[in-house]
Amino acid sequence: MEVGTKNPVLDLEALRVSISRTPSVLVILSTITAYIVKVFDKKPASFEVKKFLESKRFYLDFLASVGPALNSALTKKSWLSTNYVTDWWEEYVYLSSRDSLMINSNYFGLGTERIPSNRGTSRIAGYVWSILKWRKDALIDGKVPPIKLQKLVPLCPMQYKRAFGTNRAPGKDKDNLVYNEQSTHIAVFHKNALEFAIDSVQKSEPSEADKINHLPAGTALSREKWASLRDVLKSDAQNEASLAKIENALFHVWLDDEPANVVKPASMVEFARRCLHGSGQNVWFDKCFSVIASSNGHIGQNVEHTWADGAVMLHITEEVQVLEHLMIEYNPETGTILGKDVKSNAKMDILKWNSLEKTLEQISKELSTIADEITNLSLSQLSFSKFGKNEIKKWRLSPDAICQMAFQLTNFKIRNKLSMTYEAALARLFKDGRTETIRSCTTASAAFVKEMLDKNSDNQKRRNALKAAVTNHSELTKHAMVGEAVDRHLFALCVASRGLNMEHEFLNKYKKC
Template sequence: MAEARSAAALSFAVTHDGVSVSYDQELLRDIWHAFQRGYKRRIGRFKNDFMAGMFPANSLTFSLVVSAIAIFSVLKRDLSFGIVPFLQHYILHYIFGDGLVGLGLSCLVAGALVWFLLVQLLRLSIKLLLTYKGWMYESPGKPVSTSTKIWLGILHFISRAQPMLHSFQGALPHLPLPKLDDTVRKHLLSMRPILNDEEYAELEFLSERFRKGVGRRLQRYLVLKSYLSTNYVTDWWEEFVYMRQRSPIMINSNYYGFDTLNEHPTENQASRAANITYNALQFRRMVDRQEVSPFSISPRTKVPFCTMQYERLFNTCRVPGEEVDRLLHWDDAKHVAVYCRGVWFKVIVHNGKRLLDAVELQDQYDEIVAHTFEPSEGEKNLAALTAGERAPWAKTRRAYFRAGVNKTSLNDIERAAFVVILDDDEVNYDPEDPSKLDRWAHNLLHGKARDRWFDKSFNWIISKNGHVGINTEHSWGDAAVMAHFTEWVLLQDVVYSGYDENGRCKGDSKVKISPERLKWEIPEPALEQINKSLTVAKELIDDVEMALLVWTDYGKGFMKKLRVSPDAFLQMTLQYTYFKNQQKFSLTYEASMTRLFREGRTETVRSCTTKSSEFVLAMCDPKKTASERVLLLRAACEKHQELYRDAMCGQGVDRHLFALYVIKRYLEEESPFFDKIFPPTYLLSTSQTPMNQCEADMKGLSTEARLRLITAGGGFGPVADRGYGVSYIVAGEDTISFHISSKRSADNTSSREFREELKRSLIDMKKLAEGVANEKKVDVNVVANGNGKAAQ
């Protein structure tokens, strides 16, 4: 339709009176506004990228350098390292002579060159500064070392220059490549708790052979790659772990996030969708303008993190391929794609002059919610293609969605800023009925398979009664960035944007735009593949079991009283729970991030250690006292924190082994070591959802207002066929939420049983502190009684 209108905007006709020109003034005005917006965005992006690349320098420092060179040149002193005399006497002399014009231009050009060189030296110094990781290993509660104080002071000083989103990106250090000997040694230690003596001896022998043999050759190739690439593992990780995955990404890869638990600002589905869409687009504008803080993950310490993933948050879609998928990103999108009761729509969010307000978006959503269209053949189940196997979807897309109305409509979905799902179901949180939260998690993780576009970077899911959630494709980015975005949008929606007394968006509409229904002509072979994909997806859905737990008996405050890290405390609790549930220890995956380095993504913390197993066995031994158990708990937590710090500092095990394995496959080398250990099977896969990334936006909020924003975090599907997936979030001083997933087809797992065991474990962990307190009271009484008898 847009192409037809453009063609009609300007037309020529030859008549008896000459050439007649007719045009649509309104449409030409729209085209002009679109052109203006395009070049303004390009200029703005260039300016922001330039300023970010020159950080911490700015126009003031440029003026100072040029002025200093000019003043000293007038005083016959050269600060330009000979550049001014060279330009003045050998180049500009032939154009402007020896006057002030030539001198001024020489000073300007020389000043720019000197300023640029000084900026690059400064950024190189910042890069060297950021290689320091000693601050990570400072013990909590103990005095900070002098070197770390100086380091933090310098960073705080630099941060006063008001860095933009990507200001530190070029100055971040490259991910360091661990030494082969260190990785082999750490891997061996991580396997000790789960192997018997005979198995461990065999692995020890294979590890030594690998370390002295083929491992050396693989490491040399990896050293070369680390020198020639920004990050030695990220490109391979994205390709082989995500893009070459041929199984469905629904449940297996995509993850989800929750709405606030204690706040339900409106039950009007269209209003909530409009406010969420508007605030999400405000965040997109902040990313485009680089107004998001590069310290958003760590606002207090001012340590910058890699911000690459923010660029791929919007206007991004994963496109299927027969062997490997592609991740496509567009610079701009003026619409979002919306699915409602089997029909797809295109909602305009920018009218060529400005972003539409929430109340103007609500008009479009109202029309969609009230629609009476019947889905065209195949349209209702079309999205099931993104929930099934990747190769059949790629073939179907190439054969039937590359021309005509199908191509146009598919482009409108894939090139949208994001997707909004106006769901048919109502969801709720009821502390007295956990099954409601379980159903909500199932709804966000997979829905009905046909009502989510799983390839899109994310889908906002708006329930019929106004609750929201999000489903996220994993290849473009990790949970930390998604959690930051979701937290910001919910904060704006609940606290700042709000709704009127009728639950509608605030304000008055200034423009009226109707949504556009997408059209489809789906042939029979494509319909057959849609049904096949839907069948595959439904089998996956029927096999997954979700069980959620919102624990309010205690939270972060209690854990700190035990003088242990909250994350380490919960990891030990999960180890204890898993052992009681399975009667054995297993390889455990905990995700940590490596975004202290450029293009860093994640690393694995192998949480099951000899220290953690000793603690768990002590918890199961009735002869052990509370004091003995607490000492073992602290030792296990300290070991866990050591591993977590190593992982964040690029000294983990798994990504290094993964990269070595990829090279081994390229070279077609034989390796009994890799045959034994690869791929690792994590029967317990865990992840913590970060929060409080919007502290700057939450300043001034009361404790009561902050409690309104508590969320259950998010979760993911089971990673191993016979294992558990557990995500958790420490949502406050007295709230922890857990998301437990497993497969119903496995005879050894049950998410609901794990949840009940987890409750008992959390109670046992609390009794530790009480037990230690009671033992101290007994000791005090014994001493007091003893002293009393001695005095008598």
């Protein structure tokens, strides 16, 4: 489906240029000292002295040997790049991974419980129109103001530029993120065929020659296997052209023939699984994002992780839903879109394929492995309705920090131990920033857990412990957001040590931690 010409994103790029560069590379001594404190912070009263002394010996040797040289290399890299972490982060955390994208990397999102139409084809038509409207307003015409932290500080918009027309192409040793700025079409999956229109799936059925069957399952394989199969596909000119249409699309739409009822927790989990992994044979996991449309109007998404972090996709989704609410009117009885009949000039086509039998046969041999990965996944959903963020804000506490403390308490109740915990903080205050690590398990959170489980404690002591833990967590979050945390610095040191062949046991232990 053709949707318009792509113009340069001038306003977006101008905003990106105005964002501050990544702060200077941290002093290596302060980073490593802070790291050691954080590692042993989770057991302040009884940490293992032997392990601490061993770690101290490693980090002192690191500081006295290869550490300064590696940090100097990072400093030089920071002079030559807008962000000394992001390119390595995308390459080594995402693109170099050889695991399947399904479940391991891609993530899912669900729409709202209340939907404006339960007529599936009408709802997805309105939703896709809203996506394209947002894209035009924000990325082409520059009419959408940038998102700002506390409504004051603009965040780097780099990731938004890659929201459309981006595909993760598999490679033997490393994948490539391919961004097609000239993309003007959408790939629509329905049953066993690929099309370029929202409504045409009800008008005709594909011929046997045009069916792709379980070809999308190739994207659920390990990256080496999919790269090999993809090379075979591209050896045929017709198949290469059809594959290019899939990979160059603005985004994908999967028209699901099954209804979804996300009001009930059990049904919400079922629809969440359809968005996260589907059958393992229907979602094209390489694509920047795929809209999953149920037959009764519920919407979900499957999102490839390399091009952007979850907060970016969440923001786009919220904006799209607002546009749909304001600009699309559905008939309350039939669910169809109200308005004047407009003759569509959309170009529609079913992709053609030549001799897919051998490729499909190779993929068929892996379907049991894909099915096992899906079966081995445990996914649950908790509906908490006693109070929400508005109530927490009345306490003058951070809703996010409250949730993190709840995780710490729950984890201890289940496992009877404290665990090192990762939470992502946005690093988009700086140009091309992605995320930084918040280490949520701290002395303060441990004290809160202890107070909550102490039968001799009282509510006032527990409130005080909670407030102290939340305050400490909020401070950690601020440090992470302004470039004063330790993990991305240590990650960059690990990459530099590998590239310069300057390995050290301290960094090896950090990678395993």
